[in-house]
Amino acid sequence: MISVRLPDGSIRQFEQAVTVADVAASIGAGLARAALAGRVDGVLVDTSYLISKDVDLGIVTDKDQDGLEVIRHSTAHLLAYAVKTLYPEAQVTIGPVIENGFYYDFAYKRPFTPEDLQAIEQKMQQLAKQDVPVTQRVVSRDEAVAFFAGLGEKYKAELIEAIPSADDIKLYTEGEFTDLCRGPHVPSTGKLKHFKLMKVAGAYWRGDSNNEMLQRIYGTAWAKKEDLDAYLFRLEEAEKRDHRRLAKQMDLFHLQDEAPGMVFWHPKGWSLWQNVEQYMRKRLSAAGYKEIRTPQIMDRTLWEQSGHWQNYRENMFTTDSEKRDYAIKPMNCPGHVQVFNQGLRSYRDLPLRYAEFGACHRNEPSGSLHGIMRVRGFVQDDAHIFCMESQVIEEARAFNLLAMSVYKDFGFTDVAIKLSLRPPKRAGSDEVWDKAEEGLREALRACDLEWEELPGEGAFYGPKIEYHIKDAIGRSWQCGTLQLDFVLPERLKAEFVAEDNSRQRPVMLHRAIVGSLERFLGILIEQHAGSFPFWLAPVQAMVLNITDRQGEYATEVAHRLQEQGFSVDTDLRNEKITYKIREHSMQRVPYLLVVGDKEMEAGVVAVRNRKGEDLGQLSIDELVNRFKTDIADRS
């Protein structure tokens, strides 16, 4: 007898070994139809899995998160099946599940066109409708290699060869198509209903840019039609928030061919920028940072000394003059060490915190540029803390508090922490790296934070803590960073006089909170979909007159608000009030102040907020109070 315990605790007994599908059928016909896979003692298996001993069993359906994964994974296989049917010469490689869907990489003699994509999707639909059974068999590794090599599938054979020869390998077959896979898969293609192919893109074989480029087809798949529709709708909504699109609509900035990756800021965009920069400046100043300014261009020898020339030469903009080579600074840190090195420092001066909103330039590969999210010319809220080792943890703790508080002010509350550890290409001894990595772990523990560790992702001079913030539509952005560096102070010969009168190296903490201002503004634009909170809005209020008669009064109202430090414009054009309201509503101005004869006589304004609500008539003083409250609330 075999006992199968179900998630509700009930136990079913069977005379002999049964499959997951059999158990589902014994419970009900509906469940048998819905079964996509099984969970046997916590392990996902196919519905054809034979249960031959007592187990805990859950039937996985599309209501299950695991069920959705199975659907996506099986849809990737269906994609490969369709491609092999239409283009038998195409070679299959890998097809994993990703967020919201899946992809599959193929090698083919010519690129897939958008028309091919349509044909492939149609073929997938057709194969799904035919409800082709998906069967599984286990073979030895050598058999599997021979099988795929025989088919001329060299990528697949290469993948399998990497598996230990003693291991068994699962092959899944649907119709004419057989693929290597650890599974599980849906029992037949008819379970796959709600999918869509999204795009074709190039992708390197095994993710290595030295390898040939394959063609990746991305797709999305869902359990229900409503889920698919909702996902496509979300994509459309995200597109409406696109910072490039909003920047055009709201006249914030532009990019042009002559300056790839470098931003032309328009008045309103720059106003937004200044709101962020001035805010950061205040926060840094209050936290004991001193702002400095260092040169844009410095001699090659300095960059050789710092190690940047050796590590990043091809990504640095350089220039020369009178037989000297120069580099345009890609980072502020070497400059900051030069300031530190002026004069003799005492341990009493430490920690010394230098901040700079310095414009840096990095010659990023052309293909990686992206709006203002990835640029070649950028400014960070950059600072370097020179301190003693004994001060690192306290500095890290203070930085963490500051960073979290800044994120909160900008409306970001979901922040994930990651710790990037030593990369293969690095400066400094292993001993120093051990010390630096452990130092940051200790700092994180002191902040009572949870973090994820990323081996190999650190900077060449030191490990780093990264702050990833999640935006309004669930995307994650790395903004803040705290990097512990024993290497640059050594290379650039920073030193201070210790208590015992010896000369010692300071430790350097590289840190930023919002990171690249360009990118952070892009994030803010998308986070708020252009409807910036009052304290950040480039134009906080517009005064609109109803007829020419109130033009002078409208100007006076604007002046009085401007005197109080608010960014207020007037729209005195000869247009109907409905027209002006529409236009400035679309510009997402927080407050529209309408003045007609009534308001002019009473010395007030009629206030309309961005939601379209009528806030009634307010005096200028009342309005100023309201504005001040909004600023204090950061709403």
Place this chain on the structure above:
RNA sequence: GCCCAUGUAGCUCAGCGGUAGAGCACUCCCUUGGUAAGGGAGAGGUCACGAGUUCAAUUCUCGUCAUGGGCUCCA
């Protein structure tokens, strides 16, 4: 840097082997209208750049640049 797609008026986009079109925006005129588009007229383009094919190229081909989507990279 690599793969694919795209580049037409300020913006969004049609179009096409015979040297260009719409809507919005802009300018002028009429209209002075009370909470999301009043009416009329006008101006505006070396069709990204360079070369080739052709009697003729914005249109076809190739190259360059840029942008977009990915991959790689991101001190």
